[in-house]
Amino acid sequence: MQKTEVPPRPAETVPEFSKASRQFRGGRALGLLFGTIVLFGAIALVSDTFLKPYTMFIIARQIAFSILIALSQAVCLVVGGMNLSVGAIGSMATVILGLCFQELKLNAWLAVTITLLFGVVSGAINGLIITRLRINSFIVTLSLMFVYMGLRSGISGGSPYTIPEDFGFIGQSAIFGVSWVFVLVCLILLATGYMFSHTIFGRHMLATGGNENAARLCGIATDSVVFRAHVISGFLAALAAILWASMIGSCAPETGDSWLIGSFAVSIIGGTGLNGGVISIAGIFLGGAIFVLINYGLIEIKANPYFANSFLGALILLAIVLDRVREIVGESKRKT
Amino acid sequence: MIASGTELATECLTLRGISKRFPGVRAVDNVSLGFYPGQIHALMGENGAGKSTLMKIITGIYQPDSGEMRFRGKRLAPRSYRESLAMGIDIVHQEIQVVPDASVAENIMLDKLAVVSSGGRVNWRRLYEQASVFMREVGLNLPPSTVVRQLSAAHKQLVQIARALAARATVILLDEPTSSLSLNEADNLFVLLDDLKKRGVTLIYVSHKIEEVYRIADTISVMRDGKLIGTRRSTELERRDLVRMMIGRDLREQRIGPTAVNEGKVVLKVETLTKTRKCRAISFELHEGEILGFYGLVGAGRTEFARVLIGEDQADSGSVYVDGEKAAIHRISDALFRYKIGYVTENRKEEGLFLGESVLTNLTLLVWKKMRHPVTRYISRKNEEDAAGKMVSALSVRTRSLADLAANLSGGNQQKISIGRWLLADCDILIIDEPTVGVDVGAKEQIHQLIWNLACIERKAIILISSEMAEIIRLSSRILLFADQQIIGEVSHLDDKSYTKVRDEIGNLLSAIH
Numbered sequence: 001m002q003k004t005e006v007p008p009r010p011a012e013t014v015p016e017f018s019k020a021s022r023q024f025r026g027g028r029a030l031g032l033l034f035g036t037i038v039l040f041g042a043i044a045l046v047s048d049t050f051l052k053p054y055t056m057f058i059i060a061r062q063i064a065f066s067i068l069i070a071l072s073q074a075v076c077l078v079v080g081g082m083n084l085s086v087g088a089i090g091s092m093a094t095v096i097l098g099l100c101f102q103e104l105k106l107n108a109w110l111a112v113t114i115t116l117l118f119g120v121v122s123g124a125i126n127g128l129i130i131t132r133l134r135i136n137s138f139i140v141t142l143s144l145m146f147v148y149m150g151l152r153s154g155i156s157g158g159s160p161y162t163i164p165e166d167f168g169f170i171g172q173s174a175i176f177g178v179s180w181v182f183v184l185v186c187l188i189l190l191a192t193g194y195m196f197s198h199t200i201f202g203r204h205m206l207a208t209g210g211n212e213n214a215a216r217l218c219g220i221a222t223d224s225v226v227f228r229a230h231v232i233s234g235f236l237a238a239l240a241a242i243l244w245a246s247m248i249g250s251c252a253p254e255t256g257d258s259w260l261i262g263s264f265a266v267s268i269i270g271g272t273g274l275n276g277g278v279i280s281i282a283g284i285f286l287g288g289a290i291f292v293l294i295n296y297g298l299i300e301i302k303a304n305p306y307f308a309n310s311f312l313g314a315l316i317l318l319a320i321v322l323d324r325v326r327e328i329v330g331e332s333k334r335k336t
Numbered sequence: 337m338i339a340s341g342t343e344l345a346t347e348c349l350t351l352r353g354i355s356k357r358f359p360g361v362r363a364v365d366n367v368s369l370g371f372y373p374g375q376i377h378a379l380m381g382e383n384g385a386g387k388s389t390l391m392k393i394i395t396g397i398y399q400p401d402s403g404e405m406r407f408r409g410k411r412l413a414p415r416s417y418r419e420s421l422a423m424g425i426d427i428v429h430q431e432i433q434v435v436p437d438a439s440v441a442e443n444i445m446l447d448k449l450a451v452v453s454s455g456g457r458v459n460w461r462r463l464y465e466q467a468s469v470f471m472r473e474v475g476l477n478l479p480p481s482t483v484v485r486q487l488s489a490a491h492k493q494l495v496q497i498a499r500a501l502a503a504r505a506t507v508i509l510l511d512e513p514t515s516s517l518s519l520n521e522a523d524n525l526f527v528l529l530d531d532l533k534k535r536g537v538t539l540i541y542v543s544h545k546i547e548e549v550y551r552i553a554d555t556i557s558v559m560r561d562g563k564l565i566g567t568r569r570s571t572e573l574e575r576r577d578l579v580r581m582m583i584g585r586d587l588r589e590q591r592i593g594p595t596a597v598n599e600g601k602v603v604l605k606v607e608t609l610t611k612t613r614k615c616r617a618i619s620f621e622l623h624e625g626e627i628l629g630f631y632g633l634v635g636a637g638r639t640e641f642a643r644v645l646i647g648e649d650q651a652d653s654g655s656v657y658v659d660g661e662k663a664a665i666h667r668i669s670d671a672l673f674r675y676k677i678g679y680v681t682e683n684r685k686e687e688g689l690f691l692g693e694s695v696l697t698n699l700t701l702l703v704w705k706k707m708r709h710p711v712t713r714y715i716s717r718k719n720e721e722d723a724a725g726k727m728v729s730a731l732s733v734r735t736r737s738l739a740d741l742a743a744n745l746s747g748g749n750q751q752k753i754s755i756g757r758w759l760l761a762d763c764d765i766l767i768i769d770e771p772t773v774g775v776d777v778g779a780k781e782q783i784h785q786l787i788w789n790l791a792c793i794e795r796k797a798i799i800l801i802s803s804e805m806a807e808i809i810r811l812s813s814r815i816l817l818f819a820d821q822q823i824i825g826e827v828s829h830l831d832d833k834s835y836t837k838v839r840d841e842i843g844n845l846l847s848a849i850h
Contacts, residue, residue: 198714200704207701210690217648217679217687218701218757219669277692 028271028326032286039293047300057179059292061171061247064185065240067288069259070266071192072236074284077267078196079229080209080276081130081137086237086263088148089122090256093241095152098161098251108167116238122148123234127227137230145260152253161251171246181243188236193281205229209276265312266291269319291315348373348538349394349412349425349507354403356389363389364400365562371507376529376539378553378570380546381582382748382776386562387542391509394540395427396420407507421447426505430512430774432492434484441467441480444498470498474528490521497528507538514548515774518803526552544776546575547806558582582777592788594831595813598624602660603797604677604765606645609654614640616822617654622765622799627791629812630801631842637821638801639682642767646671646679658765672702678763680755682770682801688754691743695735698742698753699724702761727756732782748779755783759790766790767799772807780807787811809838817845 043050069086076083093115100111122144129140170180195202207215208225216222240259245251270287271280298311347370356364364386371377379387392398394405396414405412407423414420417427434443444467445452452462464480471480474494478487484495493513500508510529514522529539529552543549549556550570557567558581565581604622609615618641622628630638643649645656647665656663658675671677681687690698700707700720707719724738731752735745742750751771758766768787772780788811790796802808808815809830815838817825825845830838 194714198717200708200713200715203697203701203704203715206693207690207697210692211687213687214681214690217668217681219667219672221667221669273692277690 028323029280029282029286031322032270032283032290036286036289036293039290039297043293043297043300046297050296050300053177057174057177059296060182061179062292062295063288064179064182065244066262066266066291067189067284068185068236068240068243069263070270070272070284070288071189072233072240073263074267074270074272074279075192075205075229075232075236076137077272077274078209078276078279079205079226080212081226081229082141083123083126083230083233083237084138084141084260085122085126085145085148086233087256087259088145088152089119089234089237090241090244090259091152091253092122092148093118093238094245094251094255095156095161095253097242097245098156098163098253101163101167101251102161108164112242115242116235119234119236119238119241120231121234123231123237124227126234127230130230131223131227156253158253160253163245163249163251165249168246168249171243171248181247184243189281189285196279196281201225201228206277206279209273209278211277261309261312261316262291265316265319268316271323274320347371348408350406351390351394352404352406354390354393354400354405356393356398356400362562364393366403367559367562367564368403369557369564369567371538371540372555373506373538374533374536375554376533376541376552377555377557378541378543378549379557379559380543380549380578381559381565382778385559385582385776387559388511389562390559391427391511391540391542394420394507395425395509421503421505424503424505425507425509426500426503427509427511428493428496428500428513430515432489432496434492434495436483436485438484439481440471440476440478440484440487440495443484443495444470444502446499448502467498467502470502473501474498475524488521490517490524493517493521493525494528497532501532506536507540508532509540509542511542512544512774513541514543514545522548544774544780546578550575579777590810590835591830592784592810593792595625595627595788596792597626597813598795603658605657605660607655607657609641609644609651609656611640611644611649611651614644614649614821615651616820618823619654620816620823622797624797625791625795626813627787627798627800627811629808629815630799630818631805631808631815632803632818636818638818639769640821641818642679642769642799642801646677646767672761672763676762676764678758678761678766680758680766680768680771682773684750684754689742689750692741694739695728695733695742695745695753696720696724696738699727699757699760702757723760727760731756731786746776748775748783751775751783752779752786755786759786763796765797765799767801769801770803771800772802772804784811805839805842809835809842815842817842819846 049055069090072086073083096118097111097115100106100114106114126137126141126144129135130137170184173180175183196206204215204220204225207218207220208222212222237256237259241255244255266284266287268274268287269290270283270285272278272284294311294315295308298308299305303311349371351367351369354364354367355362367386367390379390381387389398393400396416396419399413399415407425412423414423414425420426435446441464442449445463449458449463452459452466467480471478474497476491476494476498478491484492487495497508513525517525526548529541533539541549541553553570555567556570556573556578558565558578560582601624602621603624607619608617609619610617615637620628632638640649644651645665647667647670650666656665658677663675665671665675671679685691690701700723703723704715707716707723708714709716721738728735728738733745733749733752733756735749742753745753755768755771771783771787775783784807787798787800791798791813800808800811812830814830815827816823817827827838827841827845
């Protein structure tokens, strides 16, 4: 029998390998940027105090917090799970920090280390139960959310802990007029972006969230990836709690009560896929900005604060609906 | 237009000048076709030839840009699937679409529950009675209350056909109905289709499998690049001509070429590998440059064995030697990174590809470690693009850019990427499971050539799992036959034997045990 030499068929369309990553996400970030600018402009027109340096300082710090909390949620969403205990870990971390300062009289470094360690351990507990026992992250983190919330109320009795005055440095002071918190969170955000686009661990997280079975068949230790995502999530939640305490100058146990819904809102507005595998760093930044600006705007127009949750819910829904509409339009465009 | 239609009744479904355009593509280009009652009309063509689009136009899922359809003398312009179903045109999709936790009867009568209920209350007895009529028609011998989840793929397919019958469909479109069926099950399906045909149902049958089309179709239409290439009576169309119509070039239905097995070098030795309900005392040797075919029916235990071998499932007993040394494979990363054993899955969509990720990521996933900067841990985008770009042109994957999502590629191109990933990973032993399922003829030929090159030129050792006899004979140096989770026979020295001789040997071995 003769060797059959079939030369590889030349590619029919000359592939032009564009550097641009996914256009879909690029388009989304542009839309968010536009939204941010419009909101910013609108508030600036209505308000006399908005453009003052101090307001800007406060706004930037608020944005930084919403980004940090959203990141804590997004790292879990990206691997195909979720972390409902984001706020509860924050609450518990606040109480632990308070105990370290007020009861144990520890120095700041030690107190912060112990608090961060709590974040890591709580994330590890989430991750272990989810991966070892194969229980859905929704139910695991929901249960632990209540566990932590009960603990923090029981331990603290609801009253705040006092902390040393100089601990407020990070949360209250600025460098060249920019909040330290904002600078720190931007660095964390950039590092996260680097991780997801250029490191193996970040891309393994995306792969695991995108298709866990395929990821496992590619030799990715998917359980370990999910576990580590939850550890990072717990760490970020505890970090947010520490910065929060530094900002307000005490350890208030109710810290974190509003974080859960905000963490989802910013993640989703920012384009983090609810089914895993998709995250946008620019999206989360702009999502955080929009989230804070809308809240500020509502105060500025003296909207009844009792309705705030309705606005928030509607905003999340709007973000999801807009995404879906884009998807449908995109699908009908590229059908062949 | 139709080669012969003298003895037939008039056309019941006529397409005239149907065109459908998507941005950049003429998916269906001026197609005119007639379908007759009591006929099985096969629609063939490569992936992307326009068959699926045409089916979707007939069933109202898409609307044509131009052209006209007539059904029983009346204009047919369904605006949705519901409208076409109401007129008696139904489609059985390739992906089985049933409600898994409902009973067989409910699945069949889903849209007719109102008929068997009074005052909003479902009368279960009447539901079961009516459903069992249609179940008998398709040969489903089960209690109507059986939950669909428990059924085999073949039975689910029958449920879908029964549903079409319950909808009083006189035109049934079948999209690759045998893709998840075993040979036996496919046989039963063909008997059923034949029966439906005799009762005057118009069957439109989309398939890649030449064998089965010849077996059951009366008429064959071939599409290519959106155009209708021709319609012939199946008895008057030579196989060679059919293939030429489909791909526009010749295809050899014989061995692809001689393999060059290095008998002296055993790269993989498996000894009595056993795992309850997965594999029973599997032993064999695999040599450098060899393509070892695993042939057997679906469920014979070939994939299950492969998964035990790569560490996805843990073996109960037995041992594995790689390059003469005992291998300890506890997880997939052991198999992949320590022993360089790769596994290309048969389910590219569920377990192979990251559909929401770019072509780039899908290809380079396994080699990031090599592209990483030691300190910054930065994966070089340029290296990635170089490697992926080379693979894309070597496999002639049709994609607009490396940033395109894998979900947007056709089945054949997806499969190429699914295999290409493992080629980049530079595995020494590659297990390729059903490499050409749901892939068109052109891509299939390219994938065959690729596998052969891997063994003969790059000197890899390949285990090829396939349920398609022609494929396994075409490529393998040696074939192991699987049944009931064990090896039941071997056909060796394929290079010295003719295609028909090998086929007969396999037939003898299989018939000896069944």
